[in-house]
Amino acid sequence: MSTLEIKDLHVSIETEQGRKPILKGVSLTINTGETHAIMGPNGSGKSTLASTIAGHPRYSVDSGSITLDGEDVLAMSVDERARAGLFLAMQYPVEVPGVTMTNFLRTAKTALDGEAPSLRHWTKDVKAAMADLRIDADFAQRNVNEGFSGGEKKRVEILQLELFHPKFAILDETDSGLDVDALKIVSEGVNREHSKGGMGTLLITHYTRILRYIKPDYVHVFVDGHIAEQGGPELADRLEEEGYDRFTGANAAAGA
Amino acid sequence: MSKLNDVVETVTEKVSNVVEEVKAKVGSPTETSRVRIDGFTEEGENLSPLNEDSSPLGGDSSKSHSHGGGEGIPDSSRAGRTTSFHRADFGKLTGREEDWRFTPLKRLRGLHTADLDGTAPELAVVAPDGVRVESIARTDARIGSAGIPEDRVAAAAWEDFREATSVTIPADTVIEGSVTLTINGVSKDPAAQHIVITAEKFSKGVVVLDHKGSAVLSQNVEIVVGDGAELTVVSVQDWDDDAVHASAQYAKIGRDAKFKHVVVSLGGDLVRVTPSSKFTATGGDVEMFGLYYADAGQHLEQRLFVDHAEANCKSRVMYKGALQGRDAHTVWVGDVLIRKEAEGTDTYEVNRNLLLTEGGRADSVPNLEIETGLIEGAGHASATGRFDDEHLFYLMARGIPEDAARRLVVRGFLTEIIQQIKVPALEERLTDAVERELEASGAY
Numbered sequence: 001m002s003t004l005e006i007k008d009l010h011v012s013i014e015t016e017q018g019r020k021p022i023l024k025g026v027s028l029t030i031n032t033g034e035t036h037a038i039m040g041p042n043g044s045g046k047s048t049l050a051s052t053i054a055g056h057p058r059y060s061v062d063s064g065s066i067t068l069d070g071e072d073v074l075a076m077s078v079d080e081r082a083r084a085g086l087f088l089a090m091q092y093p094v095e096v097p098g099v100t101m102t103n104f105l106r107t108a109k110t111a112l113d114g115e116a117p118s119l120r121h122w123t124k125d126v127k128a129a130m131a132d133l134r135i136d137a138d139f140a141q142r143n144v145n146e147g148f149s150g151g152e153k154k155r156v157e158i159l160q161l162e163l164f165h166p167k168f169a170i171l172d173e174t175d176s177g178l179d180v181d182a183l184k185i186v187s188e189g190v191n192r193e194h195s196k197g198g199m200g201t202l203l204i205t206h207y208t209r210i211l212r213y214i215k216p217d218y219v220h221v222f223v224d225g226h227i228a229e230q231g232g233p234e235l236a237d238r239l240e241e242e243g244y245d246r247f248t249g250a251n252a253a254a255g256a
Numbered sequence: 257m258s259k260l261n262d263v264v265e266t267v268t269e270k271v272s273n274v275v276e277e278v279k280a281k282v283g284s285p286t287e288t289s290r291v292r293i294d295g296f297t298e299e300g301e302n303l304s305p306l307n308e309d310s311s312p313l314g315g316d317s318s319k320s321h322s323h324g325g326g327e328g329i330p331d332s333s334r335a336g337r338t339t340s341f342h343r344a345d346f347g348k349l350t351g352r353e354e355d356w357r358f359t360p361l362k363r364l365r366g367l368h369t370a371d372l373d374g375t376a377p378e379l380a381v382v383a384p385d386g387v388r389v390e391s392i393a394r395t396d397a398r399i400g401s402a403g404i405p406e407d408r409v410a411a412a413a414w415e416d417f418r419e420a421t422s423v424t425i426p427a428d429t430v431i432e433g434s435v436t437l438t439i440n441g442v443s444k445d446p447a448a449q450h451i452v453i454t455a456e457k458f459s460k461g462v463v464v465l466d467h468k469g470s471a472v473l474s475q476n477v478e479i480v481v482g483d484g485a486e487l488t489v490v491s492v493q494d495w496d497d498d499a500v501h502a503s504a505q506y507a508k509i510g511r512d513a514k515f516k517h518v519v520v521s522l523g524g525d526l527v528r529v530t531p532s533s534k535f536t537a538t539g540g541d542v543e544m545f546g547l548y549y550a551d552a553g554q555h556l557e558q559r560l561f562v563d564h565a566e567a568n569c570k571s572r573v574m575y576k577g578a579l580q581g582r583d584a585h586t587v588w589v590g591d592v593l594i595r596k597e598a599e600g601t602d603t604y605e606v607n608r609n610l611l612l613t614e615g616g617r618a619d620s621v622p623n624l625e626i627e628t629g630l631i632e633g634a635g636h637a638s639a640t641g642r643f644d645d646e647h648l649f650y651l652m653a654r655g656i657p658e659d660a661a662r663r664l665v666v667r668g669f670l671t672e673i674i675q676q677i678k679v680p681a682l683e684e685r686l687t688d689a690v691e692r693e694l695e696a697s698g699a700y
Binding site: 077083104 | 643645646649658668691
C-alpha cells in the first residue's frame with residue numbers, strides 16, 4: 001500500500017503584480033484504494049494543487065511538503081514524479097506537434113516501466129483500452145491531442161491512466177466540458193483502473209455530477225487555498241443542494 | 257473543375273516568427289530575461305534585420321504594414337525576374353534585392369564579389385552499371401540544357417567554372433540502387449562547380465549529391481528529366497560548421513515525367529539552396545521536399561520556384577525545418593507561378609517550422625501567382641510552431657525525460673521528409689544526423 005501525503009502546503013505564483021499566494025496551508029493524506037474528491041468554487045486553488053503535485057514550473061512551493069511513501073516529491077523533476085507513480089489527468093491537455101499517439105504511448109510506457117513493453121501485448125492492450133473508452137482506432141496514428149475535441153482529449157487522458165497504472169491519479173476537472181455519455185465513459189475508465197486495487201484517486205471537480213459515477217470515500221471542500229470542510233460522501237450531497245455559498249465570504253456576510 | 261476560377265492575382269504571404277520569450281523552463285534553471293527581438297522595431301516589423309533598413313520592405317515601407325504597400329515593391333512577378341549567364345547583368349548585391357533580403361551578405365565570404373577561382377570540392381561518383389559519368393567542357397552542348405542563373409552568385413559560378421561533371425541515366429534504363437556524387441570541400445577560397453544530371457526518356461533512377469567538408473562554393477546543378485522519365489535527386493548539405501554554399505538547382509521536366517527533389521540542409525555556416533522546377537511539356541509531376549535543421553548561428557535558406565508553364569501538370573512542395581539555439585535562422589520562400597497557358601494545374605505547397613528553443617528566427621514566405629483560373633487546384637500553407645514548456649511538461653508528466661521528449665518531437669516532425677528519400681542507407685544516416693543535432697545541443 002502507498003501513501004501520498006501533503007502537509008501544510010503553501011504555494012504561490014508570479015504575477016505582474018508580484019507574488020500571489022494560492023495555496024495557504026493544505027494538508028491531505030491519500031492511501032491506495034481511496035478516492036478523495038476535492039470540490040470548490042472557481043479560483044479556490046484546486047487546480048493549483050493538482051499542478052503542484054505534478055511539478056508544473058509555474059507554481060512555486062513556499063513551504064510544506066509532499067511525500068510519496070516517505071520520498072520527497074518536491075525534490076523530484078516532473079518526469080521523476082511520473083515514474084514514481086503520480087499521474088495527472090490534465091484539465092487542458094496540450095497538443096504535441098509531430099508525435100503520434102502510438103509513438104507517444106509507447107515511449108511513455110517505456111520510460112515509466114524502465115523497459116519497452118512487449119510489442120504484442122502492448123498493441124493488444126492499447127487497442128482494448130481504446131475500445132473501452134470508445135476512442136476511434138485511427139486516433140492512434142494522429143498526433144497527440146492534435147485536433148481532438150475537448151471530450152476526446154479527456155478520454156485520451158483516461159486511456160493513459162488505464163495503460164500506465166499509476167499509484168496515484170490526480171484528475172483535474174476531468175468532468176468539465178463532457179456530455180453525460182462521455183462523462184459515463186470516462187468515469188467507467190477511472191473505476192476500472194481503481195477497482196484493480198493498486199491506485200489512490202484524487203478527484204478534483206467543480207460539480208457534483210461526476211460523483212454519481214465515481215464514488216468518493218472522502219470529500220474535501222476547498223475555499224481560498226485551504227480545506228474548509230471535510231467529510232464523507234454525504235458532504236457532496238449537501239453541496240449539491242446548497243452550493244458553495246455558505247463557504248464564500250460574501251454570502252457568509254450576507255447570512256450574518 | 258476550377259476551385260479558383262475567380263482568382264487571378266498574386267498572393268504574397270509572409271510569416272515571420274521570432275521567439276525570444278523567456279519562460280520558466282521545465283527541468284532546467286531559469287535563464288535571465290532578454291528583451292531583444294530581431295527584426296522588430298517600435299514601429300513594427302522590419303523584415304530584414306540582416307541587411308539593415310535596406311530591404312525593399314524594410315525601413316519606412318514596413319510601417320505601412322501591408323504587403324507591397326510600402327515604398328519598395330517586391331518584383332511584381334516571378335516571371336519577370338532577371339536571368340543571365342553573366343554576373344554583370346545582375347549588378348552589385350546590396351541586400352535590398354527581393355531574393356537576397358534575408359541573406360546575410362557579409363557571411364557569403366566573397367561568393368558575390370570575388371572571382372570564383374578557388375579549388376572546387378573534390379567530386380567522387382559511385383554509380384551502378386549503365387550510368388554514364390563524364391567530365392565535360394564548358395562548350396559541351398549539355399551545359400545550359402536545363403537552367404539559366406537567376407541571381408548574381410549563380411551567374412558568377414556559371415562564368416567561372418572550369419569543367420563540369422555530367423551524370424546520365426540512358427534512355428529506357430532503370431537504375432537499381434542510387435548514383436552518389438560525394439562532394440568533399442577541401443578549400444576555403446571561393447570556388448565554382450557545375451553538375452549536369454540527365455535522365456533520358458523513360459529512364460528511372462536516384463541521384464544523391466552528398467556535400468561534406470568545408471568550402472566556399474557557388475554551384476549550379478542542371479537536371480534534365482526526359483519524357484516519361486522518373487528521377488529522384490537528393491541534395492544533402494552535411495558541411496562542416498564553417499562552410500558557405502550557394503546551390504542553384506534547375507530541373508527541366510519533360511512530358512509525363514516524374515521528378516522528386518529532396519533537399520536536406522544540416523551543416524554549414526550559410527547554406528542557400530535555390531531549386532527550381534520548370535515544366536516544359538504536359539503531364540509532368542513534381543514533388544519537392546526539404547528538411548533543414550539550424551543550430552545556433554546557422555543560416556539555412558531555401559528558395560524554391562515551381563514554374564507551371566504547361567498545362568495539366570502537378571506539383572507538391574513540402575519543406576520542414578527545425579531551429580534551435582541563439583540566432584539560428586532559416587528562410588523558406590516558395591514561389592509557384594501558374595502561367596496563363598498552364599490550364600489544369602494542380603499545385604500545393606506547405607512549409608512547417610518548429611522552434612525548439614528561444615532565439616531562433618524562421619522566415620516563411622509562400623508565394624502563389626495565378627494567371628489562369630482554369631486550374632484543378634492551387635494552395636499553400638505555412639505554419640511555424642514552438643515546442644514550448646507546456647509540450648515539455650505534458651510529455652515529462654508522462655515519465656519521459658526532457659532530452660527524450662525533445663527527441664521524440666523533432667524526430668516525429670522531420671521523419672516525414674526523410675522517409676521520402678527511399679535510399680535506406682541515406683535515410684538511416686540522416687536520421688542519425690538529426691539525432692546528433694539534438695544531442696549536440698546538450699545545453700538543455
